[in-house]
Amino acid sequence: MGIVNVTPDSFSDGGRWSDTAAAVAHGRRLAAEGADLLDVGGESTRPGSTRPQEAEELDRVLPVVTGLVEEGLTVSVDTMRASVARACLEAGATLVNDVSGGLADAEMPPLIAATGVPFVVMHWRGLLTDPHARPHYDDVVEEVCRELGERVATLAARGVDPAQVVLDPGLGFSKDAAHNWTLLASLERVLQLGHPVLLGASRKRFLGRLPARPGAAVDGAAPPSDPADRDMATAATSLLAARAGCWAVRVHDVASTRDALAVHEMTERHRG
Ligand code: PMM
Secondary structure (H helix, E strand, O other): OOOOOOOOOOOOOOOOOOHHHHHHHHHHHHOOOOOOOEEEEEOOOOOOOOOOHHHHHHHHHHHHHHHHOOOOOOOEEEEOOOHHHHHHHHHHOOEEEEOOHHHHHHHOOHHHHHHHHOOEEEOOOOOOOOOOOOOOOOOHHHHHHHHHHHHHHHHHHHOOOHHHHHHHHOOOOOOOOHHHHHOOOOHHHHHHHOEEEEEEOOOOHHOOOOOOOOOOOOOOOOOOOOHHHHHHHHHHHHHHHHHHHHOOOOOOHHHHHHHHHHHHHHHHHOOO
């Protein structure tokens, strides 16, 4: 899944594709590099960012979704708003990716139930308004899995077929670096919930503080690397995701992940 952020303020590529033509060209390039699916989003979820008005979000994403669909590409929409999801589905998007897991908008579950489209339910403990609020877990894997299971049950009670649901542990959402690493090390536990799993590690902050990097301070005080310098680490997480059996990875740089996934495919093919 290649990321097409049509936002002025996403943490790694905010503002770069905010013009429709540039965003469509970017999506086309990601598809040419091997993305099977393009995820178009118009709202940044970085801590402290203010939500765009509904009309503004729609203005950002709908022309891009339409443009990519017209090129015959498979498109998902990254939104927490049912109205935006509905308009994009009508324009030809085939999947809804909701970082709130259907919690932000009461109209989302009935829309997903009525349309029957695949629905990405990401784990998040809510819109963070305080960027310094520290998430607390006694056992992050156990709690994320339990809370995802509860989300699926709540959605099912509102008519969503569990077969529509793709789960995402939500790296970086209400989670610190140690939580992200622990979840990455335990993806098979998320897969045991019995749904396809999507992983979104791409360029996230915890990948910008790898201990082996020259200059990385032992006490972790070194500044994080630039988001765009995190693609090799991202590709490594894509390999981990593939080995665990994930369904998809959501990435900014498709070429590096494509190669990592090819390494996985070749080693699987040659497994004795
Ligand atoms: N991360 C971001 C946005 N949308 N959707 C899913 N399903 N999973 C994620 O991890 C996720 C997401 C934030 O990253 P971005 O601002 O670079 O898009």
